Amino acid sequence: MRIAKVRTRNIGFSRPPVTLKRNLVTNTSQFEDFETRSGGWFGRATCTLVEVETSDGHVGIGTAGAFHGGAKSLIDDYYAELIVGEDPRRHEHLWQRMYRTTVRFGRSGSAMAAISALDIACWDLHGRLESKPVYDLLGGKTQTAVPCYCSRLYALEDQAALAQEARHWKSLGFVRLKQRFGFGPKDGPAGMRSNVDLVRTVREAVGEEVELAADAYMGWDVGYAMEMAKMLREFRLSWIEEPLMPHDITGYAELRQRCPWQRWSHGEHLYGKWEFKDAIDRKAIDILQFDVNRVGGITEAMKICALAEAAGLPSVPHSNEAHNLHVIFSRPPNVCPVVEYFPDVEPDTGNELFWKLFSGLPQATSGKLTFDSRPGLGIEVREDIAAGLCVG
Numbered sequence: 001m002r003i004a005k006v007r008t009r010n011i012g013f014s015r016p017p018v019t020l021k022r023n024l025v026t027n028t029s030q031f032e033d034f035e036t037r038s039g040g041w042f043g044r045a046t047c048t049l050v051e052v053e054t055s056d057g058h059v060g061i062g063t064a065g066a067f068h069g070g071a072k073s074l075i076d077d078y079y080a081e082l083i084v085g086e087d088p089r090r091h092e093h094l095w096q097r098m099y100r101t102t103v104r105f106g107r108s109g110s111a112m113a114a115i116s117a118l119d120i121a122c123w124d125l126h127g128r129l130e131s132k133p134v135y136d137l138l139g140g141k142t143q144t145a146v147p148c149y150c151s152r153l154y155a156l157e158d159q160a161a162l163a164q165e166a167r168h169w170k171s172l173g174f175v176r177l178k179q180r181f182g183f184g185p186k187d188g189p190a191g192m193r194s195n196v197d198l199v200r201t202v203r204e205a206v207g208e209e210v211e212l213a214a215d216a217y218m219g220w221d222v223g224y225a226m227e228m229a230k231m232l233r234e235f236r237l238s239w240i241e242e243p244l245m246p247h248d249i250t251g252y253a254e255l256r257q258r259c260p261w262q263r264w265s266h267g268e269h270l271y272g273k274w275e276f277k278d279a280i281d282r283k284a285i286d287i288l289q290f291d292v293n294r295v296g297g298i299t300e301a302m303k304i305c306a307l308a309e310a311a312g313l314p315s316v317p318h319s320n321e322a323h324n325l326h327v328i329f330s331r332p333p334n335v336c337p338v339v340e341y342f343p344d345v346e347p348d349t350g351n352e353l354f355w356k357l358f359s360g361l362p363q364a365t366s367g368k369l370t371f372d373s374r375p376g377l378g379i380e381v382r383e384d385i386a387a388g389l390c391v392g
Contacts, residue, residue, distance in 0.1 A: 001129065003088050004055040006080035006118070010046045010069040011357060012391040013350065023155040023182035025219035027245060030186055045350050046391060048072045048113070049357070049381065052088060052121040060088065060125025061381060062323065064117035065293035066269075067350055069392060070110030071117060078102055079114050088122040089129070095119055095299045108271035112296055119297025120323045120377070127376035134377055138302065138330035145368045146328055148320070148341035149213065150174040154349070155182030155198055162198065163205035169343075173366035176211040176338065177202065178241070181228075184219040192224075196231050203235045215241040218269070222251045229259040239263040239287055246270055252284035265289050268318045272296050273303045280311045289340075291318035292327055301327050309335045316340060320369065321354045322361060322377040329371050339369055356385050 028034055028041045035041075048064035048071040064071035082097050098115045105111060127134045135141055150169040156162045162179075169177055179202050183191030199214060206212070214237055220228065225243040232240075240262060244251045246269040255264050265287035270276055272295065279285040288308050292301045301317070305327065308315045314334070317324035320341045328336040341364050344355040355361065360379040362369050372378060 001058075001087055001089070002055055003052055003084050003086055003122075005053050006075060006084065007051040007053070008072045008075050008080075009049045009386065009390050010072050010392040011049050011353070011386060011389045012044075012046050013353065014389060023157060025155075025181045025184040025216055027218035029184045029219050042067065042350070044069070047353055047357070048075070048117060049386060050075060050117040050121050051381075052083070052118065052125055054088065054125065054129075058125060058128055060121040060123070060128060060376060061379070062117040062120030062122075062124060062297075063293050063321070063354075064110075064113035065291050066109075066113055068110065068113075071114040072392065074102075074110055074114040075118065079118055083118060083122075088125045091119065091122060091126070091299045094122060095297065099296075108275075112271040113294050116293045116295065116297040116300075119299050120293060123298045123323075123326075124376040131375045133371075133373050133375060134298065134326040135330040135371070136373075138298070138326065141329050141371070142332045143329055143336075145370050146333075146336070146339050147176060147368050148174065148339045148364045149176030149178055149211070150364075150367075151178045151319075151340045151342050151351075152345070153177060153179030153202060155180050159197065159201045163201050166202045166205040170206045170210060172364075173368075174341075174364075175209065175367055176213075176238075177206065178213040178215060178340070181214055181216045181219070184216070185221055185224045192228060192231060195228060199232055199235050199237070208236075211238045212236075213238045213241060213265075216243040218242050218245050220244060222248075222254055225255055226259055229255070229262045233261060237262065239265045241265045241289065242268060249279055249282055249284045252279065253282050256283060256286065263287060265316070268294070270295070273300060273307060276304050277307055280307060280313065285313065288313060288315040289318050290315065292323040293321065294318075298323060298327060305331050305335050314338075319351060319354070320361070320364075322358070322379045325362075325369070325371060326377065339364075341369070357382060357389075 045067040220243040263286040267289040358379040
């Protein structure tokens with residue numbers, strides 16, 4: 001069984017993700033045109049869809065994460081040639097070939113996302129060839145139902161609407177929620193108070209029995225994050241997510257040391273096991289939040305889970321896309337205790353594109369996910385959607 005060809009497409013959005021234009025602190029909030037830039041602060045957002053096909057017509061699918069189109073040209077120009085003619089079931093061999101051949105310019109960003117997409121597609125193909133779900137190839141299910149936290153609650157000026165939304169998710173059975181902060185250092189003390197008001201609004205709407213976390217999306221600095229942690233302590237946030245830029249491992253370690261009552265999570269923008277090992281070794285992380293289609297694929301994600309387990313830390317992959325779910329369901333609950341769940345709603349944020357692009361994804365019921373036993377990743381491309389949104 002050999003790989004015969006690789007196909008790539010960049011999939012765009014039917015409209016800009018308008019939710020991200022609301023009050024939302026991010027790594028680019030410091031720029032004067034943050035709210036007015038015509039393309040939005042996120043820039044052009046696309047998803048690279050990859051299909052790996054064997055000589056007898058079997059196809060595996062994967063995606064490159066981080067919402068950029070750079071992985072496509074890297075796959076077309078470099079990575080496809082490295083795996084064509086190879087057995088798609090030799091996952092470690094293929095991963096090492098791709099990584100080592102391109103290490104001179106790779107190791108993170110678009111290059112690692114490209115490796116991720118091809119690795120995921122090969123795992124999907126492997127499962128289809130053996131008529132097994134990917135989680136069985138990874139050792140089988142260790143969990144039959146995994147709790148979800150609903151990842152929504154973007155910062156709104158209308159706090160009554162924010163409270164209503166929070167109560168809505170609770171009414172659907174979600175006892176774990178994550179909201180977004182709206183303000184950062186450039187907004188001064190008033191912004192700090194507004195962040196507190198946002199968290200208070202949701203906490204009062206859902207009560208004490210709901211586990212609540214909040215995301216700063218790389219938009220703070222160490223001093224600001226420490227002050228916010230003090231101001232938010234009464235609301236018992238389960239974690240504060242990505243307060244700092246991903247390279248600031250020293251800053252994350254300082255937050256853990258100086259604010260021990262608060263858990264800090266990050267990893268959505270770390271790449272590969274070595275970056276996670278560094279964060280773990282330097283005691284700079286409480287919860288690992290890698291995304292399988294960014295971090296190096298399923299092959300690499302399994303190694304990161306092993307690092308987390310050895311350190312006694314939980315891994316909570318970013319989003320409920322199929323590649324993440326197969327890793328989660330194959331790991332015990334002490335390693336992968338919960339799913340980040342982006343509901344299929346409008347208007348979307350960009351994170352929900354996978355609901356449009358693929359069929360076969362499981363829906364949460366009463367705040368939990370179960371997973372069936374369809375071969376591979378268990379999903380199929382909706383070709384009509386893919387064709388309509390293809391931008392390259």
